[in-house]
Amino acid sequence: MRPTDEELVFQCRDGDTDAYALLVARYQHAVYATAFHYAGRYGGAEDIAQEAFWAAYRSLPRLREPEQFGSWLKAITTRVSANWLRKNAPRLRNETPLPRRRAHYNTLNFNTEAKSSSVSDDVYELVHRAIESLPERYQLPVVLRYVQEMSYEEISHFTGDSHDEIRGILSRAAGMLRKELQHYKDIETDQLKEEEKA
Amino acid sequence: MASCVQILGLLQAFLDDEIGSVERLLFEDHLHNCDACRHELKIARAANVQLFELLKEDRLQENLVPTVMAHLPEMDRKRSSNSHVIPPSKKRTWNKTFAALVPVLAPIILLVLGGLLWLYWPSIPQKDDDAVGLITYSNGPVRFGRAVDGILNEAKEKTLLVPDSFIKTGKDGRLLLGLSGPSHVSLYEDSSLYLISERKLLLEQGRIFVDVHPDTQEFLINTPHGVISALGTSFEVYTTSDNTEVTVVNGEVLVENETSFALLHQGNKALFSQRNRPKIERDVPAARCLEMARNVLPEVSAQRMFLTRFVPSTQETTRTRRQIFMVETKQRLVRAVELNWLPHPYSEGHAGYSVYVSDSSLNPLFKTHIPPSVFQDKTHTSINIDVPAEVQTHAENRLHIDLLPDYSTGQLDTSFTEVRAVGVRP
Numbered sequence: 001m002r003p004t005d006e007e008l009v010f011q012c013r014d015g016d017t018d019a020y021a022l023l024v025a026r027y028q029h030a031v032y033a034t035a036f037h038y039a040g041r042y043g044g045a046e047d048i049a050q051e052a053f054w055a056a057y058r059s060l061p062r063l064r065e066p067e068q069f070g071s072w073l074k075a076i077t078t079r080v081s082a083n084w085l086r087k088n089a090p091r092l093r094n095e096t097p098l099p100r101r102r103a104h105y106n107t108l109n110f111n112t113e114a115k116s117s118s119v120s121d122d123v124y125e126l127v128h129r130a131i132e133s134l135p136e137r138y139q140l141p142v143v144l145r146y147v148q149e150m151s152y153e154e155i156s157h158f159t160g161d162s163h164d165e166i167r168g169i170l171s172r173a174a175g176m177l178r179k180e181l182q183h184y185k186d187i188e189t190d191q192l193k194e195e196e197k198a
Numbered sequence: 199m200a201s202c203v204q205i206l207g208l209l210q211a212f213l214d215d216e217i218g219s220v221e222r223l224l225f226e227d228h229l230h231n232c233d234a235c236r237h238e239l240k241i242a243r244a245a246n247v248q249l250f251e252l253l254k255e256d257r258l259q260e261n262l263v264p265t266v267m268a269h270l271p272e273m274d275r276k277r278s279s280n281s282h283v284i285p286p287s288k289k290r291t292w293n294k295t296f297a298a299l300v301p302v303l304a305p306i307i308l309l310v311l312g313g314l315l316w317l318y319w320p321s322i323p324q325k326d327d328d329a330v331g332l333i334t335y336s337n338g339p340v341r342f343g344r345a346v347d348g349i350l351n352e353a354k355e356k357t358l359l360v361p362d363s364f365i366k367t368g369k370d371g372r373l374l375l376g377l378s379g380p381s382h383v384s385l386y387e388d389s390s391l392y393l394i395s396e397r398k399l400l401l402e403q404g405r406i407f408v409d410v411h412p413d414t415q416e417f418l419i420n421t422p423h424g425v426i427s428a429l430g431t432s433f434e435v436y437t438t439s440d441n442t443e444v445t446v447v448n449g450e451v452l453v454e455n456e457t458s459f460a461l462l463h464q465g466n467k468a469l470f471s472q473r474n475r476p477k478i479e480r481d482v483p484a485a486r487c488l489e490m491a492r493n494v495l496p497e498v499s500a501q502r503m504f505l506t507r508f509v510p511s512t513q514e515t516t517r518t519r520r521q522i523f524m525v526e527t528k529q530r531l532v533r534a535v536e537l538n539w540l541p542h543p544y545s546e547g548h549a550g551y552s553v554y555v556s557d558s559s560l561n562p563l564f565k566t567h568i569p570p571s572v573f574q575d576k577t578h579t580s581i582n583i584d585v586p587a588e589v590q591t592h593a594e595n596r597l598h599i600d601l602l603p604d605y606s607t608g609q610l611d612t613s614f615t616e617v618r619a620v621g622v623r624p
Contacts, residue, residue, distance in 0.1 A: 017270060024263045032258040046262070053266045058274050124252050145214070146253040152216045171210040178245045 005157075009066035012057070024053055027070065029148040030158040031077050037143045038081035048084050052077040071160030074140075123184070130180040138173040141166055202228075205235050212239075213246050329358040330396035331377035334496035334504050338387075339368030345392055355500040363393040367404065374494050376504035381417060382409040382544055384494045394420075405436040407491040409543060412449075423472045424455030432543070433462075434487040441471040447484045448540050448613055464615065485579070491543045492576060521601040523617035529593045530621040537601075538580045538616040541573065548573035549608040553583060554600040563589050563597075570607045582620065 003011075003022070011019035028049065035048035056076050063072055131142055140159055144150045150158075156166045205228045211217040212225055229236050333342070333353055342353035345364045353365065353373065365385060367373055373385040377396045385391055389404020399406075400420040410417040412430025419426040419435055423442040426435060431449030435442065444453055444462060451462045453476050460468050460476040465484050470476035496504070525535070535555065542548070550570040555563045564586050572581055599617050 013273070017267065020270070021263050021267050024266050025261075028262040028266075029258050032262065033256075036256055046260075049258075049262055050266055050269075053262070054269065054271050058271050060273055062274065123248075124255070127249060127252050143253075146249045147256045148258070149250065149254075152214065167211050167216060170214065171207060174210045174213075174242070174246070177249065178242060181245050181248065182241070 004067070005069040006066040009060065009063060009069050012060055020057060023069070027073055027158065028053075030070075030144055030150065030154070031073065033143050033147045034074060034077045034140060034158075035081050036147070037140060038078060039085050044084055044088070048077070048081050051084070052080040055080055068160070070157040074158050074160065123181075126180070126184050127177070130177050133180075134173055134176060138169050138176075141169050142173045142177070145170055202232060202235055205229070205232070206238060209239060209242050210246075213243055328360050329507075330361055330393070331359045331375055331508060332500065332504055333357045333359065333373060334376045334382075334500040335372070335374035335494060337373075337494075338371035340371045340373045340385075341366045341368075355497045356503055359393055361393065361395050364390070365393065366390045372494050374496055376496065376501070376508060378508040379411045379415075379417075380504075380509045381411055383407070384491050386490075386494075401435055401437050403437050403439065405434065407434045407487060407494075408432065409491070410449075423470055424453060427452045427454070432488070432491075432540075434491075441469055444468045444470075445482060445484055445487050447487050485540070488540060488543055496544060519603055519611045521614050523599045523601070523614070525597045525599060525617055525619045527594050527597055527619050527621065529595060530619075531590050531593050532585050532597065532619045532621045533590070534585055534620040535583045535597070535599060536580055536618045536620050537568075537583065537614055538618070539573070539612050539614045541576045541579060542610060542612070543576070545610050546574070547608040548610045548612060549603040549605050551612065552602045552604055554602065555583075555585075556598040556600070557594045558596040558598070560598060563594075567604070573610075573612050 003019075005023065005026075008019045008023050012023070031052050032045055032049045035052065036045040039045065039048055052073070056073050059076075063069065065072075131139055134142060141155050141161070144155045144158065145152075152163055152166045152170070155161075156163045159166070161169070205225055208217060208221055208225050212222070217225065229239060333355055336353050336355050340353040341350035342357060342363065342365050343350040344360075345362045350364070350366065359375065359377075365373060365375075367385050367387055367389050369387055371385070371387050371389075375383040375385070375393075377383065377393075379396060381396070383391075383399065384407040386405040386407075389406060390402040391404070391406065392400035392402065394400055397415055398418045398420070399408075402422070406419075408417070408419065408428070409432040410428050410430055417428045419428075421435065421437045421442045422439075423437070426433075426442075426444055428451045429449065431446065431451055433444055433446045433448075433451050435444050437443075444451060445467045446462045446464055448464055450464075453460045453462060453468050453470060455470050455472055455474075455476070457473050458470075458475045460470070460478055462468050462478070465481050467479040467482040467484075468476040469479075535553075537553075548570045550573075551568045552565065553568060554565045557563055566583055568581060568583075572578060597619065601614060603611055
């Protein structure tokens with residue numbers, strides 16, 4: 001039987017660090033994805049995720065509703081992300097956002113064809129822009145679903161929304177993203193046709 | 199049959215494998231018959247796969263658990279609900295509570311003060327210019343009113359008295375009047391007294407004690423049986439329906455009725471009716487009257503009001519009330535001199551006394567001083583002055599004792615009644 005968050009929180013408070021390791025393992029993907037969504041393009045996602053877990057551990061005794069550990073951790077993660085962005089603002093002002101950092105790294109390893117790589121990079125950028133254009137409330141569930149492949153149940157634990165709300169949000173968000181992608185594909189096919197003509 | 203719109207709402211859940219079993223049956227059944235929806239599903243599935251493919255590159259690459267656990271910080275053991283809220287200090291809360299109460303308290307305090315002012319506002323009758331005295335103490339059933347209209351009110355302390363006032367005490371009633379002069383009149387139970395002026399009273403019945411300030415004007419008390427006139431004395435008058443009894447505590451009192459008169463001295467008691475000759479008793483225990491009068495003492499604030507209003511603040515100091523006594527010693531050695539006096543029942547501010555003792559040919563023997571505190575203590579009526587040992591060597595025939603008040607310590611004289619020599623037999 002898998003222990004609930006609540007049980008693990010109580011064990012942590014009693015000084016059981018193994019219980020906290022279980023909580024970290026359970027939420028590391030969600031925390032990382034959240035950090036990546038807010039500040040990842042500057043390459044600080046991992047630092048932020050670690051910092052968030054440490055901050056959560058420090059203030060664990062102040063958690064009033066241990067069954068709400070997920071959404072509490074999300075709040076801490078967003079706060080740590082915001083702090084991180086503010087703290088690094090002077091440095092980041094001079095730096096271009098790097099949406100393709102990891103994509104580029106992957107393409108170097110797995111994609112041999114330069115052309116397909118560039119196309120995939122373009123689509124990658126497009127998808128991120130599309131996600132950012134979604135309503136604020138839709139963004140994090142979409143990121144958690146598609147980046148970390150989390151189940152609706154896990155997402156609802158982390159965002160604090162109900163399972164049905166997540167289902168509705170993802171259904172509408174996916175529709176919007178499809179439309180964006182379709183639009184892009186239409187443009188691409190038009191371009192190809194023009195190239196063929198030329 | 200579900201509509202295409204409903205079915206498309208289930209599309210994403212179907213792709214994510216988050217669809218319920220009943221919904222799944224409906225969905226699959228619809229797709230079987232609907233080409234459009236089948237097409238939509240195809241596009242959606244492709245898009246879904248594409249999104250997963252693209253975004254999995256952002257996925258967490260390494261396990262964070264070891265790094266997180268390696269540098270786990272100390273847990274904050276302080277169980278405060280929120281780290282950002284500074285717990286308010288108790289002092290501040292107290293001040294705030296007080297500050298919040300100010301608008302409520304201020305009118306209440308003002309109201310109370312106003313009420314107190316109204317309550318304690320001196321109740322002065324309109325014609326207070328002719329007031330001759332005031333009530334300085336009242337206890338028990340005491341009624342008071344103007345003789346002309348006959349309406350009696352309850353007599354309270356600080357009530358001003360005008361000429362032609364009428365005062366009546368019931369059972370256990372006690373009253374003390376201060377009259378300008380100053381004189382004091384105590385009324386005991388079941389007495390009726392008309393105040394004709396500040397120096398003229400009419401005692402219809404009952405018992406009063408009068409203490410008259412020693413000045414030149416005479417003080418008159420009319421009774422149904424005769425007139426009592428006094429000069430600087432204290433005495434008690436007791437009038438019944440048959441006769442009147444006058445007991446002199448201090449000084450001299452003249453008693454007159456229709457046919458006769460009598461001059462009473464200290465310690466004398468006269469009993470007279472309308473026509474008979476006053477029957478005089480000597481050496482009655484007059485101190486008993488004083489004892490009784492001392493039970494009726496003025497209320498402090500009323501007395502203060504009386505003193506400021508009816509007693510001139512600057513008393514004449516020209517009088518030096520020197521008292522001289524001669525004591526027969528009959529050739530005995532004198533160990534001490536005993537001074538007796540009658541304590542003043544009301545007043546404060548006694549003068550101390552200097553005592554000069556000389557022999558029969560007025561050669562000084564010794565002198566001493568009695569502090570005012572001795573007279574202030576109303577329970578004492580005598581003091582022994584020891585004769586110094588060197589003076590005790592030869593016996594005298596007679597001692598001259600000169601008593602001089604020291605007005606620097608107080609304004610009030612003490613009238614000594616008796617000086618005796620306390621001796622040892624040779």
